[in-house]
Amino acid sequence: VVVLSQALVLFIFSSSSLSAFLMSMGLPAIPLVPVSSTQVVVGSVIGIGLVKGAREIKLKALGEIAAGWVVTPLAAGFLTYIALFFVQNVFKLPVFSGKVQGTPIRPDTITAVAENATEIDLILPAILAMAALAIIILIFLVFRQQKLRLKTENELLHQQNNYYQAQKTLSGMEVTAVHLENSLLSQKLETKRREYINIALNISSQREFLQSVAAKIDEIRLVGDQQQLLEQLNDLSLMVKQKMNFSDETEELYAQIELIHKDFRQKLANAFPDLTEQEKRLAVLLRLNFSSKEIASLMGISPKSAEIARYRLRKKLNLGKGESLTFFIQNL
Template sequence: MVGGCALYSRLPISLLVIHYIYRSYYKKEQERLDLKAQEERIQESREAQQRITQMEYERLQQEMESKNRELAVSTMSMIKKNEFLNEIKKQLQSTDLDEVKPIIRKINRSLSNEDDWKFFENAFNQADQHFLKKIKKTHPDLTSNDLKICAYLRLNLSSKEIAPLLNISVKSVEVKRYRLRKKLGIQAKQSLIDYILEV
């Protein structure tokens, strides 16, 4: 009888211990599962953010490529227009008629039109946002004509392509390029275009 009472009195304590152990185990297990679920949510969030960043990067790349194409097309159309006007001007200058002089003056005004440069500069700045600001800051003594040549060289245009844009001869472009090299302090062995592209 005494042994039975002793067993009975020990039973609730052992049940309490077992209950405490199970409860402690399930609590830790639940905490582990919660932590795992939280880590999975963080990982999913991180992956979603990476996908958004990648999509944004691809969108910006496409936008940049589109702006570069627009810039190339507008530059080439300006070159062709100026070449055409220069050709007409030459033909008109070969005549001695007084009636053509006003037409030649109009052609000259069109060729030296700053609106073309403003249009180009705007398109250029959209495609290559920091170049003109950076080169102005690095070389504050550059003139507006120097900056134009820098922008055209940044597009890898040849002297022959630059000449109609500035309404000057190819030889004059070569002279301007030589003077620009001196202003920029470029060594003889370094390429002007490479320097411009690295800015």
């Protein structure tokens, strides 16, 4: 693109044929002026940068280039004037012969030039006006590009700030989640510790009870009277039966199970409000996949009664023939 634009500019401003063709068509002639190829290259590169939306156009470099284009001819003219002045006054050499292209200047020529001096050449002002217009447009585009760049940078900075705030909030939430998880773990550890303490105390209590039973049996073996022997055996049987009453342990077991499966009990109560408390406990045990024998032992009833309770629960849950009660409860 740079080479093409360079070729076109050099052709337009140096082609006498093109200028004559435009004049033959009644159009203004193109001024045939010397054009610097470096200026064309620099202008082409700047144009490409503006078209592609370059964000890093260096204003200082553009100012130096523009200043160079202006200063160079002025400096050349000044240095030429100094050099000619030095040659004429130091070396006494003529720098002006009074001839134009080998022809002496005559008074009639001066008169003719004076008569034509009233004509105004608009080519140079037009070129200067176009150059000024191009410079103004270029400055406007550069400032507009800078404004867009600043706007983009501000938006990017705002987005980065939002991202930082989001990361900060997320980090705070993660720290809170870690603290909450640690608290839950501490509670679970404390619960487990209490369970182990209860198990240890229960084992100790069972050992003491069995020791007392063994000591009681040893005493009974030494009794000779039949009536006294029967009385002591009855006392031992009553003591064992009382110890077999695990009502407190059973209630604690039910409390733990209901705490874990609280949502299930709530759903069961909402779906089937006619269920009794005993039937709800049976449903919870079935959800844990306990067998009828295990359910009978925990509920203090016979296996036959456990089967009857299961049958009644099926009826209240409106289960058809062939539907599994355990499967239905576990998928509720």
